[in-house]
Amino acid sequence: KYTYNALPSKGDHIRLIKLYPGEFRDRIEIEIKTVEFDRFDTPPYFALSYTWNDSHHDRLVVEGKRISMENPMRLEYDFRHPVWCGDRRLLVSTNLRDALRRLRHPTQPQTFWINALCINQDDLDERASQVLIIQRIYHKATMVKMWLSEAGDDCEEGFKLIRRL
Template sequence: MALYSPLTSETNEIRLLVLLPDEFDAQVRCELYHDELAPGLAFTALSYTWRDAKIRKAITVNEVSLDVTTNLHDALQHMRDSDESRTLWIDAVCINQEDEKERGAQILRMRDIFSLATGVEIWLGKEEDEFDAKAMLLVQKLSKMVSGTERALLRAVNRLFEQPWWTRVWVIQEALLAWQDRAVVRRGELCADWLDF
């Protein structure tokens, strides 16, 4: 049984994945269907990284077994509700990865898909230890603590992390190769200890 049928380009069609409800440890079961991408279409787009594409786990889509990366499998497990289905758009499943022409066309539409989504969830991965949960709670706590003027300060901090330096491939290695207590971050006349970052 073929999982994918061709998308109709004339109707601005995309595939959506219905994540069926179940318990956390149960097999991930989904249904895939076509719909027209238009304002008002209710779905959540998932932003995540594939990570190691060679390590895979099976999910069931329209009664067909489909291997996905373990990172995506973990995301689906954590996003699944025990009582209600969820409608999602996920590149690895909603785009036929074996069809190069479709894949190229759908990748060009990702801007529209994410801007028309009724929600976007960013998956950073499973919690690795108790500090991950504490870090997420700290972010929520800081967000609630800040007033209007402090929000401007948070936006300024965000601008610091949008600087091109953070996107270079070698930055982490350069920073880690330095003696951590000797490294500083400079912005204009001001310096802050690397360890503060």
């Protein structure tokens, strides 16, 4: 399991991840780096905005059959997926795993700020301090990439609605 180092107490610091290149099904590998925020030498990065699906909302299909939410069989499946930082792993939601698979470049590493990975979610003080600067984090990003989910049956209807608006 990955263990976060504490962020320095002096100044505003954030973590950025380097998402290593790979093909869709390859293992997801990252490097986590702490940087002083708002400095001229803060590296350029993308910020990812995505939905934090709870695992009980994930679709489960076993042997070609969709398993309903009420089916006790769902408890047998783990909806957390590994992301590797060296030989340590962090567990992420299906939706974040899908986003990382789709957004990573096949040959070049990319730098991202992703709240689930860049903020130690087990440290309440850190979470509180990072929330105070989150608007600046998104503002300073080279680009904010949005991810809702993998395309589903209702995707086309959603785009039709957007076009009408």
